[in-house]
Amino acid sequence: MRDVEAQLTLLVEKIKDLKDFSQEQGIELGKEVEALEKKAAKLREELYANLDGWQKLQLARNAKRPTALDYFNLIFTDFIPLHGDRQFRDDPALVGGIAMLEGKPVTVLGHQKGRDTKENIARNYGMPHPEGYRKALRLMEQAEKFHRPIICFIDTPGAYPGLGAEERGQSEAIARNLREMASLKTPIINFVTGEGGSGGALALSIGDCLLMLENAVYSVISPEGCAAILWKDASLAKDAAAALKLKAQDLSEFGVVDEIVPEPKKGLQDNWDLGLPAIKEALVRHMDLLGHLPLETLLQRRWRRLSSQGHWQEEE
């Protein structure tokens, strides 16, 4: 891929030179430029189709992608936000509520990132505190009571590493969600739309169907963190991104992702209108499928999904 990148850089330079030359000399070179630009576009497509883990991560983190609240408002109708964990406070990094999907009520939850610095500070960059996970569990238990399916939108760098978060039991809040979601008596769809960051992402990831957007990633640790811990050098994050196999495509090959939802060419960030219908279609289809399973089957299936994760060998 590095070759393609180098070729493209050369080509872009060449096009610029040609244009400059044509202007300076007053020579008509339109056809030549056009041919080269076509070639460049093709290379760009090729590059996009073969992005590595690090490049995907940059796309997944792109601030122009839709956030949870965008999805709630654009894919669903009649979204009613619900707030608070009833214990400490309302965590703005994790949002939720109820909404209609094709006329059926669902509970929606998601990590909420901001679009600019000011918004991001207010949203804590989409990194929840324990009260965020506790709010999520409260809303999920509410969904169970009213037999509503749950759809979780996952996009977070991770749980927030801070004093208050530890004091109030970040570990306990995440762990409880994992345990309770495993037996929650209603269908749960888990949809990684951007950055699936470790335990903070996992706390919304237990369910019956794991979907990922084409440019989303999901990892046990950020590549930066992995490189710093393992190789004592955060600048090796690119290598860590490759080693962690965090792309939706890698995870699909491992069989942990049920479906990759395609994004428009070059990514969802610049073309919401083109991308959102495919997302809605996938959500409606899976909700429908899961909705037809008897509860007993649904829960057995969920346990099998959870308990079959991982590979080992057992010698005689």
Added chain:
Amino acid sequence: MALFRKTKYATMNARPSAQTDIASKCPSCKTIHFKEDLEKNLYVCSDCGYHFTLTAWQRIGITFDDNSFQELDARLTSLNVLEFPGYDEKLARAQENSGLVEAIITGKGRINGEPAYAGVLAPEFMLGSMGAVVGEKIARLLDKAGSEGVGAIIFSASGGARMQEGIFALFQMAKTSAALSRLNDKGVLYISVLTNPTTGGVSASFAMLGDVNIGEPGALIGFAGPRVIQQTIGQTLPEGFQRSEFLLEHGMLDMVVPRKELKATLARLLRFHQGGGRR
């Protein structure tokens, strides 16, 4: 892919000690203790009460009645499914240095006569990190405890999820927590003993989910490591932050129990829940 990597490991009876020298220095008060004295004192500093980190077999030795512990699932070994650079070598080195096959020993034994299933994380094996083998062994352990109605105890000592196993390591948090949900359905006791250190993905899954959570004195317990937090917030952390006593004060542990009283405490709790399981 190294699917059929042959592993060399010592027999399950190998019981390496963390302190192989004749004497050990207390990391807290710097007093030098003879190994023999330290062992007699359950690896607790007689001067300042510092609790040395135990190897898995040391833990089993001081917890279970003599010759009562029978190991389960001793032949489960890890695979490098991600083909993560250096992981095969790291596993081989960990096996050689620790004499263990993986970062947990599970089994069944008796504590002051009370039967119990137990999982003991091994900090001497890749810092007790949780990959697929640790997750699977815990799931099997809890399943057996559930079907027999015998209480389960997990002694945690772990840096968290094992990053070399990528997403599968993360999912072991979900798998072990789900197994505890099934144990709950069966009404069987689960005690979590959090020892130094219990952090990351282990802390944020089975370690925090005990019917009773017990911390060893001074153990570091938390989701994020202190260094990461310090870097994030840019200020020094308060004294005692993320230690057992701090967690007790903040409502995350039921009790902090000195090592000398731990065995008796576990036995009492097991006795309370004897004949567990919903009838």
